Amino acid sequence: MTELLRVNNLVTQFKTExxxxxxxxxxxxxxxxxxIIGLVGESGCxxxxxxLSIMQLINAPGEIAGGEVIFEGQNLLKYxxxxxxxxxxxxxxxxxxxxxPMTSLNPVLTIGQQLTEMLVxxxxxxxxxxxxxxxxxxxxxGIPAAEKRIDDYPHNFSGGMxxxxxxxxxxxxxxxxxxxxxxxxxxxxxxxAQLLExxxxxxxxxxxxxxxxxxxxxxxxxYAKRIYIMYAGRIVESGTTKDIFGTPRHPYTMGLLKxxxxxxxxxxxxxxxxxxxxxxxxxxxxxxxxxxxxxxxIEKCYKEPWPELxxxxxxxxxxxxxxxxxxxx
Amino acid sequence: xxxNQDNVILDVTDLKMYFPVMRGLLKRKVAxxxxxxxxxxxxxxxxTLGLVGESGCxxxxxxRCVLGLYRAxxxxxxxxxxxxxxxxxxxxREVRKDMALIFxxxxxxxxxxxxxxSIVGEPLKIHQMVMNKGEYRDRVEQLFRxxxxxxxxxxxxxxxxxxxxxxxxxxxxxxxxxxxxIICDEPxxxxxxxxxxxxxxxxxxxxxxxxxxxxxxxxxxxxVVRHISxxxxxxxxxxxxxxxxxxxxxxxxxxxxxxxxxxxxxxxxPFVEETRERIILKGEVPSxxxxxxxCPFHPRCFMAIPECNQAxxxxxxxxxxHEVACIRV
Numbered sequence: 001m002t003e004l005l006r007v008n009n010l011v012t013q014f015k016t017e018x019x020x021x022x023x024x025x026x027x028x029x030x031x032x033x034x035x036i037i038g039l040v041g042e043s044g045c046x047x048x049x050x051x052l053s054i055m056q057l058i059n060a061p062g063e064i065a066g067g068e069v070i071f072e073g074q075n076l077l078k079y080x081x082x083x084x085x086x087x088x089x090x091x092x093x094x095x096x097x098x099x100x101p102m103t104s105l106n107p108v109l110t111i112g113q114q115l116t117e118m119l120v121x122x123x124x125x126x127x128x129x130x131x132x133x134x135x136x137x138x139x140x141x142g143i144p145a146a147e148k149r150i151d152d153y154p155h156n157f158s159g160g161m162x163x164x165x166x167x168x169x170x171x172x173x174x175x176x177x178x179x180x181x182x183x184x185x186x187x188x189x190x191x192x193a194q195l196l197e198x199x200x201x202x203x204x205x206x207x208x209x210x211x212x213x214x215x216x217x218x219x220x221x222x223y224a225k226r227i228y229i230m231y232a233g234r235i236v237e238s239g240t241t242k243d244i245f246g247t248p249r250h251p252y253t254m255g256l257l258k259x260x261x262x263x264x265x266x267x268x269x270x271x272x273x274x275x276x277x278x279x280x281x282x283x284x285x286x287x288x289x290x291x292x293x294x295x296x297x298i299e300k301c302y303k304e305p306w307p308e309l310x311x312x313x314x315x316x317x318x319x320x321x322x323x324x325x326x327x328x329x
Numbered sequence: 330x331x332x333n334q335d336n337v338i339l340d341v342t343d344l345k346m347y348f349p350v351m352r353g354l355l356k357r358k359v360a361x362x363x364x365x366x367x368x369x370x371x372x373x374x375x376x377t378l379g380l381v382g383e384s385g386c387x388x389x390x391x392x393r394c395v396l397g398l399y400r401a402x403x404x405x406x407x408x409x410x411x412x413x414x415x416x417x418x419x420x421x422r423e424v425r426k427d428m429a430l431i432f433x434x435x436x437x438x439x440x441x442x443x444x445x446x447s448i449v450g451e452p453l454k455i456h457q458m459v460m461n462k463g464e465y466r467d468r469v470e471q472l473f474r475x476x477x478x479x480x481x482x483x484x485x486x487x488x489x490x491x492x493x494x495x496x497x498x499x500x501x502x503x504x505x506x507x508x509x510x511i512i513c514d515e516p517x518x519x520x521x522x523x524x525x526x527x528x529x530x531x532x533x534x535x536x537x538x539x540x541x542x543x544x545x546x547x548x549x550x551x552x553v554v555r556h557i558s559x560x561x562x563x564x565x566x567x568x569x570x571x572x573x574x575x576x577x578x579x580x581x582x583x584x585x586x587x588x589x590x591x592x593x594x595x596x597x598x599p600f601v602e603e604t605r606e607r608i609i610l611k612g613e614v615p616s617x618x619x620x621x622x623x624c625p626f627h628p629r630c631f632m633a634i635p636e637c638n639q640a641x642x643x644x645x646x647x648x649x650x651h652e653v654a655c656i657r658v
Contacts, residue, residue: 042521042522042523043521158613160613161613188383188384188549188614189383189549189551189590189593189594190383190589190590190593190610191383191613192593193592193593193607193609193610194609194610197607197609215521215522216595217522217597218552218594218595218596218597219595221595221596221597221598221599221602222595222596222599222602241599242599242600245597245598245599245600246599246600255523256522256523257597259522259523259525259526260522260525260526260552260597261526261529261552261553261555261556261557262552262556262596262597262598263551263552263555263579263591263594263596264579264596264598264601265555265556267575267576269556270530271526271529271530271556272526273523273524273526273527273530274523274526275527277491277493277524278521278523
């Protein structure tokens with residue numbers, strides 16, 4: 001597999017009145033061609049901001065303070081945010097699907113207008129050709145009677161259908177990478193299953209790569225090949241899906257797996273919550289942000305700054321000083 | 330669980346809740362939204378019954394009917410043997426002392442201008458549960474301790490608490506009058522994964538420490554519902570499709586909708602996921618304004634036969650404590 005995108009040491013920070021918030025702190029990851037990866041974490045861990053940074057969609061008071069985003073041999077962060085190069089990539093080569101299908105479509109434009117805009121802009125299609133292509137795309141994502149529905153407005157569609165429109169839009173310019181930011185969180189489970197299954201199939205057919213950003217461990221267990229776990233702006237564990245779930249090594253990952261109810265669990269299983277709260281990201285100390293909640297902490301954790309990502313086994317990395325090898329699931 | 334009548338705290342028979350749709354100048358009734366359409370179930374003392382289903386299936390409406398917030402269109406709700414569907418408002422208030430509600434959103438369900446102590450103590454005043462100020466203060470502090478909050482925080486306002494703590498305030502308020510039934514309407518879905526377990530465990534601990542407490546636990550997340558419930562009722566378009574012990578639900582689901590719903594929920598374990606049956610339903614949930622004839626699920630059902638659109642299948646007992654509404658089972 002060849003590497004399609006590599007992010008090196010990405011830092012995105014927000015200057016707020018109460019202090020500096022490093023929403024994304026030294027994040028590095030890669031995605032291969034035709035690969036599905038998962039980016040997992042709780043709200044505020046920086047998973048969405050890291051993806052917006054790649055697309056250079058960070059506005060003041062936020063800024064991308066460092067790092068590289070290498071896509072097809074070019075560092076995207078060298079481009080101007082509103083420049084022609086970035087525009088030709090954003091939405092076309094790398095596309096993004098947002099969480100809220102209710103708010104990410106323009107309510108005063110028809111679905112057709114919003115779908116064809118991309119095609120005319122990026123692929124320089126004539127409006128007739130774009131119209132035809134839009135109908136084809138809507139059919140592909142499973143919207144019935146696409147010829148009729150293309151002139152409808154977003155409010156005429158249900159939540160699931162709107163998200164299908166978003167997926168059609170994301171795929172309209174044959175992107176190399178599709179970033180799905182909590183694509184199904186606002187939807188019912190059966191709709192969620194329909195859409196994820198469809199996205200997986202379409203991405204495979206287009207030979208594109210898919211980044212699933214989610215807080216749902218089940219979704220990544222089902223679809224992702226590799227997973228990055230984020231906490232307080234940093235990646236704390238990464239590896240293949242089987243590594244992460246089979247032999248989790250970071251205390252946060254282990255904690256997460258113990259605190260979620262599982263559909264197939266034994267009767268009487270007790271959940272073990274992670275005590276405490278996720279940290280406030282303003283003016284964070286240099287030590288590990290999970291330290292106050294960690295049950296594995298050792299003396300070194302208080303003295304040394306947050307450790308680097310270190311390999312534990314092949315492609316399996318953790319950011320932790322403690323020896324968690326003996327842990328049982 | 331002992332099924333004899335003394336142990337029943339809530340007995341719902343053929344409950345129907347129709348919301349009229351008014352149109353035109355004279356606001357004539359043109360149709361009914363059949364939010365709940367003939368639901369029958371019993372809730373035992375000390376038991377947790379989970380109501381699960383997708384949005385619009387009527388699970389919240391049932392909770393609201395039980396609390397008397399909606400006047401049921403027809404059917405009977407017996408609470409502690411007393412028919413509460415026909416009680417006048419004044420009498421209903423006395424009954425409500427014995428039931429409480431925990432809301433979904435801990436951000437909007439607490440009055441931002443009331444202190445946490447006063448939120449928790451308000452039911453005590455309304456129902457005249459305390460004689461004097463000293464008793465009131467003691468009881469509020471005791472409630473704070475029960476839900477794991479520091480009693481010194483009674484003078485703080487909701488915005489000073491985190492999401493998990495706010496939900497604890499909501500739980501304390503529900504407990505104020507020593508209810509024997511608490512209706513939990515999506516109590517954890519607005520919380521982060523690592524905080525959800527804290528609230529689930531709190532609810533479980535309360536049930537085992539209080540001498541008599543039943544939960545009607547309404548949620549869309551099957552794994553959570555299965556974890557906390559003794560029995561689960563699966564709803565679709567205002568009807569119960571299947572009701573059984575929560576262990577049986579996963580091991581031996583019989584209704585095709587239950588099977589599809591279960592298979593749509595991913596399990597956070599790639600090794601299990603590899604071998605699971607996946608049923609992807611077609612289409613979307615029909616509108617309750619215009620439900621399909623016969624079994625409401627038959628247009629999407631993978632087991633449907635022509636007879637399915639003839640009549641609404643009644644709930645039938647298949648095994649002891651396992652009822653299914655399907656003619657193919």
